[in-house]
Amino acid sequence: MKKMLMATTAAALMATAASAQEVKLGVLIGFTGPIESLTGPMAAGAELAMKEVTDSGKLLDGATVTPMRADTGCIDNGLSTSNAERLIADGINGLIGGDCSGVTGAILQNVAIPNGMVMISPSATSPGLSTVEDNNLFFRTAPSDAREGQVMAEVLQERGVKSIALTYTNNDYGKGLADAIESNFKAIGGEVTIVAAHEDGKADYSAEMGALASAGGDLLVVAGYLDQGGLGIINAALDTGAFETFGLPGGMIGDSLPTNVGAALNGSYGQIAGSGGDGIEKLKAMAGDAFDATSPYTPESYDAAALFMLAMQAANSTDPAVYGAKILDVANAPGEKIYPGELAKALDILRDGGDVDYVGASAVELIGPGESAGTYRLIEVKDGKNETIGFK
Secondary structure, three states: OHHHHHHHHHHHHHHHHHHOOEEEEEEEEOOOOOOHHHHHHHHHHHHHHHHHHHHHOOOOOOOEEEEEEEEOOOOOHHHHHHHHHHHHHOOOOEEEEOOOHHHHHHHHHHHHHHHOOOEEEOOOOOHHHHOOOOOOOEEEEEEOHHHHHHHHHHHHHHOOOOEEEEEEEOOHHHHHHHHHHHHHHHHOOOEEEEEEEEOOOOOOOHHHHHHHHHHOOOEEEEEOOOOOHHHHHHHHHHHHOOOOOEEEOHHHOOOHHHHHHOHHHOOOEEEEEOOOOHHHHHHHHHHOOOOOOOOOOHHHHHHHHHHHHHHHHHHOOOOHHHHHHHHHHHHOOOOEEEOOOOHHHHHHHHHOOOOEEEOOOOOOOEEOOOEEOOOEEEEEEEOOEEEEEEEO
């Protein structure tokens, strides 16, 4: 009898161990490159959601969730696709990323689609990603730049701006955003004196500044990256006295820009995807001093990870071909609203066959081709810091 009991216990333990599985989520973002100052908090946000679910023990009968980081360089298609291929080979079940729009498109077309891998980007915003043929594999928790162009035009009009010069980083993100800003500002009667591309990583932007200064405008809108070309453009403008105030779209919002530019940036303003309310407050409380939960695209990163895990629970599967169809279901009504810190509750509801409406930290609502409907946090630089002054 004792031997039978021991054998039965051992068998039960083996069965439990066999049923508990490891879920691997890739975190493929620009740990180097022109937005590297943003990606530490982004990764931390995604990994906080994974830890929350692992600690709950409620995903698929006790599955653990392991993050696997890899670099895109933000603007390096070769690095991005090779690292995506490595993550696939390492057995990931889902891919959080990419981050910048050009590399995201390259990863999607060259790696995700051929391998049937689901991607959720927390920060790729090019309007071109809305219409790409993605086999229903691509989602994003950040809104399209088509929406940001509308918001920025409204902000400029509200501030009495009549004319702008516009420069953009010469890639898919910059071009798409610049087109959206230009068309929306013109549509409400504004004048765009020049639209000029700039390259990232240059040591000298005096030539670009010469053309922008000659065109003039009430202010200079810089649709670039805060750690490379956008920073260089602003410094060149201030050095020459060509512009004193700058319009700052999402790629220019982050603590490093006012730190690097200094007091001369005070009074410049812009917007970035983000929302107020219970969701972000709960995430801030969870993060504590570990990382800045309000850092750009960090709430969206937590939400991207959460959507993966909730969709897996809803589908009772870690197979992208199975759970991918559940992402829109868990992200939208009907169902019980779910906020950061409540993932265990959501997993219970889904396990029992119920519905959840994941609100998360960024007021998630996925529309159309699986992208965020989008609210924006309005920013003004005051006393050397980005201050939130409202939402649109």
